[in-house]
Amino acid sequence: MKSAPPTHAKPPTGSVRDFDFFVGKWNSVNRRLKRRWVGSDDWDVFPNTVDCHSHMGGVVNIDEIVFPTKGWEGMTVRTFNIEKKQWSLYWINSKTGELFPPVVGGFVGDDGEFYGDDTDEGKPIKVVFKWTRLAPGKARWQQAFSLDGKNWETNWVVDHTRIDA
Numbered sequence: 001m002k003s004a005p006p007t008h009a010k011p012p013t014g015s016v017r018d019f020d021f022f023v024g025k026w027n028s029v030n031r032r033l034k035r036r037w038v039g040s041d042d043w044d045v046f047p048n049t050v051d052c053h054s055h056m057g058g059v060v061n062i063d064e065i066v067f068p069t070k071g072w073e074g075m076t077v078r079t080f081n082i083e084k085k086q087w088s089l090y091w092i093n094s095k096t097g098e099l100f101p102p103v104v105g106g107f108v109g110d111d112g113e114f115y116g117d118d119t120d121e122g123k124p125i126k127v128v129f130k131w132t133r134l135a136p137g138k139a140r141w142q143q144a145f146s147l148d149g150k151n152w153e154t155n156w157v158v159d160h161t162r163i164d165a
Contacts, residue, residue, distance in 0.1 A: 011115050013085035014106020019054070019061040019078055021133050026050040026160045030067075033155040036120065036145065046070060050160065089114050089129060103129050110134075120145055128152070137162035 028050060031043040052063035061078040073094040080087050088102040105114035112131035119125060126146040133139055143156040 011086060011105035012108050012113055014080075014087055014108075014112070015085070016058045016080045016082070018080075018087060018107040018112060019052075020058065022050075022052045022061070022063065022139065022160075023054050024052060025163045026052070026139075027163050028065075028158050028160045031157045033153075036153060036155050037147075048158075049163075087112075087114065103127060105129075107131070118145075123147065 026049065028048045030046050030048060032046075033040060034042045034044050046067065046069045048065050048067045050063050050065050052061065054061050059080045059082070061076075061080075063076045065074040065076070067073065075092045077090045077092070078087050079090075086104050086106050088104050090102050091100040092098065101116055101118050103114035103116035106112060110133040112129075114129040114131075116127050117124065118127045126149050128144050128146075130142045130144070131139065132142075139160040141156075141158045141160070142154055144152040144154045146152045
């Protein structure tokens with residue numbers, strides 16, 4: 001699935017309350033592209049659960065994710081820079097224990113965009129995470145990669161549904 005390029009020339013700023021909506025327990029459906037960079041439209045579909053908590057007055061937001069059919073777990077650590085008014089999002093998975101480079105940004109209304117640099121299969125890439133607050137108890141997260149900063153490929157989409165009251 002081709003993705004529209006990011007809508008902001010630089011990462012947007014946000015609020016310390018941007019991720020308050022995600023605090024709680026969620027069931028999620030993942031669609032992850034089986035092969036990147038080849039124009040594939042073959043998706044692996046699998047579930048996960050999320051347990052998200054806010055800490056330090058909202059400056060830190062942490063979620064723990066369990067992928068029961070994959071045999072691994074993940075964690076997102078989000079920190080809010082009060083001076084810059086931007087979030088840094090860090091991903092860790094239990095397969096490697098590695099803390100991945102952050103993506104940085106914030107929300108404008110119900111849409112969040114977070115940008116960073118990373119590698120994929122040894123190639124330097126640009127990455128964007130897009131969060132969308134769809135409705136109370138519904139949210140979507142998407143990840144897209146780019147080799148040149150102009151052409152983007154969405155390779156992971158997660159639809160979240162709240163399971164707690």
